[in-house]
Amino acid sequence: MSDAVDLLIIGAGPAGMAAALAAAPSGARIALLDDNPLPGGQIWRDGPHAELPPKAREMRARLDACANVRRHAGCKVIALAGPKRLLLEDAERGWLLAYDKLILCTGARELLLPFPGWTLPGVTGAGGLQALIKGGLPVDGERLVIAGSGPLLLASAATAKARGARLGRIAEQASLGAVGRFASALWAWPNKAWQALELFDATYRTGSHVLAALGSERLEGVRLQVGKRVEEIACERLACGFGLVPNTQIGEALGCALSDGAIRVDAWQASSLADHYAAGECTGFGGSELALAEGAIAGHAAVGMLAEARALWPQRQRWQGFADHLNRAFALDPALRRLAQPDTLVCRCEDVPLSAIGGRRGWTEAKLSSRCGMGACQGRVCGSAAQFLFGWQPPAPRPPFSPARISTLAKLADAAESQAPDLSSARTPG
């Protein structure tokens, strides 16, 4: 029951797809796995209402044509299983996969911050709403407010408008000055400038942020801080995203060093761990163009095509410059730390209010006393929020990295028989 590949790529977003395509000509046996049904990651998320750009369709077709790239869809990484071996799970089975080289392309997730009313039905993340719409959620005729920070607000608004939502406001927390400086620097990336113009919406306001979602049973409106004024807007949907958090969990568990909360890489996209590479937004926020360049460099480097990898450095540098501008412009205002009230839920899975964790000394203590982060999402949402709110460092990841069937975890018995001495039964039960 041994399954092995030369190169394993985790995550089939732009970075992972580019990595697989770059490595494929080497003839290496490649596995590309992703927890979604189809490749594309966040930006090219597929679904009944998704319209994939030609670039995405073309890359998908090329991947399908690569006989040496096998795809595992709907597949998650559950645990480490000894050196260069992982425990995986899909809908049918759990199994161990050994690899020689690994590229982490695990992307990023949205930062959701708690504010009064954020758990009301009708409130979602900004990227989250986009994903729901692509997946088929009807929003035709609904009044929508989008709030938070960064270009994802515009992208989400464009998707919603295209499906008939009526946009009441896009509230960007960054100041007019910061956004203005960002916009005026866009000439260096003409396609981004075009994109921004295309996506721009007349309801866009800077220096504004959400104060509360209003409503009893479900969302009825939103209260916004707009400069010095407070404004209320009636709406059926509110989508809030405060930027992105790199998915570093598996990298961390493997022992890859982080810097600034992202996986640290060198010019070859190599992490601090030999034979382990990382590309795309798990190495820091940068948009899909940067993810494509990094993915291709990592794919080439992992199979020893160093000249091809090096040839892409200038391209990466160009998009890194764009990313740097972006990150400066949309840095979060510390005032957002004060949105949550004592009775605002911080952990949705376990219904834990801010008052139950505010006075605690750290994540572990808060978790033990309040069950914060102990639910099904395992702190993925509230852990990142608590890090922003209180500066608490989330603890190192432990298996299972995602909820997994017990029968899958039992497969770890095959993982390292050599590590495991003979077992007798335990003496006492507890």
Place this chain on the structure above:
Amino acid sequence: MSEGRAADVIVIGAGIVGAYCAHALARRGLDVQVLDAGLPGATAAGMGHLLVLDDNPAELALSEYSLQRWRDLAPELPEGCAYRSNGTLWLAENPEELAVAEAKHAVLSARGLACEMLGAQALRETEPELRDDLLGALKVTGDGIIYAPNTARWLLESDPARIRRQRAEVVEIDGNRVRLADGTWLAAQAVLLANGVQAGTLCPELPIVPKKGHLLITDRYPGKVRHTLVELGYVTSAHNATGPSAACNIQPRPTGQLFIGASRQFDSVDPAVEGWMLAKMLGRALHYMPGLGDLNAIRSWTGFRAASPDGLPLVGEHPQRAGVWLAVGHEGLGVTTAPGTADLLVAQLLGETSPLAPQDYSPQRFFGDTAHA
């Protein structure tokens, strides 16, 4: 260095044992100062199964007495402590184990403990998720479960006038004085060491070693299991006191989650979850409850039990350090035995008659004749 009398008793460690002792001391009118360094403790990690164990008479006496004290306290416990008197089922897979269950039944019922034998059919009806070829089980009705971290906190908050708490690491004990990491000395009439597996860092002469355990919890599946399910297999298989071992222990939480244990390793001080050990442990649980395989696990972690050479705790005055009292070495049973430990300790500290025979748990048993003058 200034040095005031901090309280009547300084308790080092705010786990379930230190907390119960502080609570019991306060009830007797003593002022208590509880110091805790906030290190990862067994109370936060463990299973909180409250159960009567009868491997030897001293263990039986202590667990039986303590269980009664938990039942007495139950009406006062807030919901956050998640106390339930759901009973334990000791599962018998073969005739040998059935004989062990029956012997256990005889011992427990002779002491008046509520328990009954379930035949194969009755067992299937009681817990339909179990494999259907088990021969039967011993049901111990008065056993229960509790969420120990919240219970410890509740005990410490029970008497704010008498129990003061401080986040501080003790780095040295000198008789009835302790030195904190910031250099401060605190003194009291007595110092109680209740710092679990870290006991040896302050008193290296204590024979306490860490025993690692793995744990896992599932998503919510309300109603799947009602009793805490434990295997009897250890009784009949060759016993290995030092090697790693695993046994089936499935506990239904009030949330509907299933809490799965238990493993034991002596050789490790690394808190990492080890895949092979986790898998062996789950293998035992799957053996008894095959349907478990399709349930989702959401989290696993480890903890360290503070093990003494004979598996019994050390409760009483330190034989070599005047003014120092001990409540350590509770192995895998310290949540259960915290109330008995506290009563034993208070009685000795106040020179009263103890409800349990103190010599069975006396630290003296590991020190030969070398008592202090």
